[in-house]
Amino acid sequence: MRHFLTRAIAAVSLLVASTAVGLITTAGAAQADGCYTWGRTLxxxxxxxxxRQLQIRVAGYPGTGGVLGIDGAFGPATRSAVIRFQQAYGLGADGIAGPNTFNRIYALQDDDCTPVNFSYAELNDCNTTWAGGNVSAATARANALVTMWKLQAMRHALGDQQIRVTSGFRSQACNAAVGGASSSRHLYGDAADLGAGPHSLCTFAQTARNHGFAGILGPGYPDHNDHTHVDGRPSRFWSAPNCGVAGRTMRDPLGDN
Incomplete structure (x- = not known):
């Protein structure tokens, strides 16, 4: 028995040592991921x-007032977003997405590609199919994914404290049931209403300006004193008068209730 225990302990020690060596020798290479694995430096x-997959993950880092296009073309805006992402996580900020950047992204996402602190269920309290809105179910779900990555960037900027989503995607039936506007961005899947928690509604409205949201409505805007609304509408419309947030465009605002 004593010899058996000695051999077992030695085997475990060898396994631990081998694993440590493996970790050391492969630390510079991006690891395979359950959601999406990048195969080249970008x-x-x-x-x-x-x-395009990279752009989704860094959509929350376009700079103040910016919105990053998710078009699969790595231009100057994408490079700047990658730099901000790298800076946010203490990586070498060169605007090149390589193993260290990808490994950080892998650590931030679940196997369904959602960021670790948000879920599809959280962005859809209407139905499980994502159908019935103003866009196809696939588009609504894809829009929600981008919104979640923007919220993840906001969450990190706010000290990695909870952001509570009180409303996300709505079908036309769900939207009518809560009295939502007929043009609500919730019908497109790219909107989220945020409730106060560790941070105030004004903090959300102010922080959202830096994380890729074209639409921001909060305290002081009609019917928004109990939540801050963020969305991905086509053109910028910010209004949270009680928070000092404004950024109106010449276009009429889209409804979002």
Missing amino acids: SQGMSGEDV
Whole structure:
């Protein structure tokens, strides 16, 4: 028995040592991921589905007032977003997405590609199919995914404290049931209403300006004193008068209730 225990302990020690060596020797390489695995380093001038997947993950880092296009083309805006993402997580900020950047993204996402602190269920308290809105179910779900990554960026900027989503995607039936506007961005899947928690509604409205939301409505805007609304409408419309947030465009605002 003593010899058996000695051999078992030695085997475990060897396994631990081998694992440690493996970790050391492979630390510089991006690891395979259950959601999406990048197979090449990405930099400005490149294009493809892998660039589009990267853009989704860094959509929350376009800079103040910016909105990053999710088009699969790695241009200057994408490079700047990658730099801000890298800076936010203490990585070398060169605007080139390589193993260290991808490994950080892998650590931030679940196997269904949602960021670890948000879920599809959280962005849809209407139905499980994502159908019945103003866009196809697939588009609504894809829009919600981008919104979640923007919220993840906001969450990190706010000290990695909870952001409570009180409303997300709505079908036309769900929207009518809560008295939502007929043109509500909730019908497109790219909207989220945020309730106060560790942070105030004004903090959300102010922070959202830096994380890719074209639509921001909060305290002081009609019917928004109990939540802050963020969305991905086509043109900017910010109004949270009680928070000092404004950024109106010449176009009429889209409803969002």
